[in-house]
Amino acid sequence: MEGRVIKSTGSWYVVKCDQKYISARLKGKFKQSELKLTNPIAVGDWVTLDLEQNQETAVISDIHPRENYVIRKSTRKQHFSHIIASNLDQAILVITMKNPRTSMGFIDRFLVSTESFRIPAILVVNKTDLLDGPKAEEWLQDIHEIYEPLGYQVLEVSALQEDDLHEKFQTLLQDKSTLIAGHSGVGKSTLLNKLVPDAEQSTKEISSFSDKGVHTTTFAELFSLSYGGDLIDTPGIKEFGILDVEDVELSHYFPEMRNYLGQCKYNNCQHLHEPGCVVREKVEAGYIHPYRYHSYLNILNEEDSHR
Ligand SMILES: Nc1nc2c(ncn2[C@@H]2O[C@H](COP(=O)(O)OP(=O)(O)O)[C@@H](O)[C@H]2O)c(=O)[nH]1
Ligand SMILES: [Mg+2]
Ligand SMILES: [Zn+2]
Known part of the structure; x- marks a missing residue:
């Protein structure tokens, strides 16, 4: 079988x-x-x-x-x-501006991970019902302006208030295996329960004969969609560890840098202060968003401190 x-x-x-x-x-x-x-x-x-x-x-x-x-590094x-999780067609990162706030740095780390795993990523902005005022508008606009040109789809939802999410997500999800990730509290379970109405129920039924008191909340779980395809919920994941990404490779996982990589003066350029760095030039000329370059530098630093 x-x-x-x-x-x-x-x-x-x-x-x-x-x-x-x-x-x-x-x-x-x-x-x-x-x-x-x-x-x-x-x-x-x-x-x-x-x-x-x-x-x-x-x-x-x-x-x-x-x-x-x-994959992530083992904590134990x-x-x-x-x-x-394995055999994925795409990954959704659920993000929120507040309660809790998802930082751009976190989004960029996630996207570097999915790029390195060669899994297409989609950003779903949840809790849009909580967004109002110029600050929120600016944040939302930044998300669209930074990520859409890079090829990442950005969707806005209110998982709590919208009732047609099953239909709204059909084109995106049908016949695909989609991982759902995001900070705790962003609304992954709320979204999942609207997309798979019997998710809560099926979890309980299956749990009863195999769990024997094991805490399952930190394990991923796959739920089938009625129109075909499935969703993989990943509770308890703070972030994906960026494994095996060498410093000189990191820029390969920033789509906006990829085009320029052969053009730097040094072929092992890390795009810091090296002379003849085309990536830096493009940042200064406004072709690469400063937030993204900032994230690039942060990830480079963090990875160094882990060695
Ligand atoms: N205002 C608002 N609250 C939401 C929305 N979606 C989820 N929540 C609330 O946010 C909290 C965390 O949601 P949950 O689905 O458990 O998040 P998870 O930890 O990512 O699974 C719950 O109290 C939800 O009711 C939304 O679209 N708007
Ligand atoms: Mg949850
Ligand atoms: Zn360079």
Whole structure:
């Protein structure tokens, strides 16, 4: 049998096979990739599984190669990584101006991550009902003006007040696997429950036979959309760690810098103070937004301090 892992609680996995949900586990040692992982199997993985004699539970015997995945550094084990989710078509970052405020720096870190994973990203501005006054208008305008020219779609919603979100998001979500991320409190669950009305219910049903008291709130979970496709909720993710991005590579993950990269005087230019740096010239000439360049410098600094 084949299926897709929709939930992981540590030792048990919930696998969706056709329309059925099966509790499955791994038996014995599992062949790992060259990555050092804390979780051998992740939400979004396609797996082969064999039913056990009771016909209710199954053993996972094989994992299909991942098309892509998002990963973060393990908080528990040094030099280990944790796969958050795999086989994604796109990622939505839910952002809010207030309650809580999402900083541009956070948005840019997220976008560097998705660029490095080669996953298209969309920004969904939530809680627009709370936005009024010139400050809010300016913030919203900045978001559109900075990110849309880079190829990131920006959508505005009020997950709390809008009731037609299922239809509003159909073109975007249909037949795709979409990861949903964002700070805690931005409204991911509220949005998810409008897009998958039975999400709360299905979570509870599946939980009852596999969880055994494990805290699942920090694990990702996959929910199926009625028009095809699915959403992967990622609670408890503060940010994706930017793994394996070398300093000289970082600018590759800023789409607005990519075009100029071959043009700097030095081919290992980090676009700081090097003479003949075309990226810096473009910042000064207004072709690259100063906020974005600022984020670039911050990420470069942070990454250095981790080494
Ligand atoms: N005003 C307003 N509040 C919202 C909106 N969406 C969600 N909230 C509220 O924000 C809080 C956090 O929402 P939740 O969905 O739990 O956020 P999550 O942590 O990202 O899953 C809840 O009290 C929601 O009712 C919105 O569009 N407008
Ligand atoms: Mg939530
Ligand atoms: Zn340069």
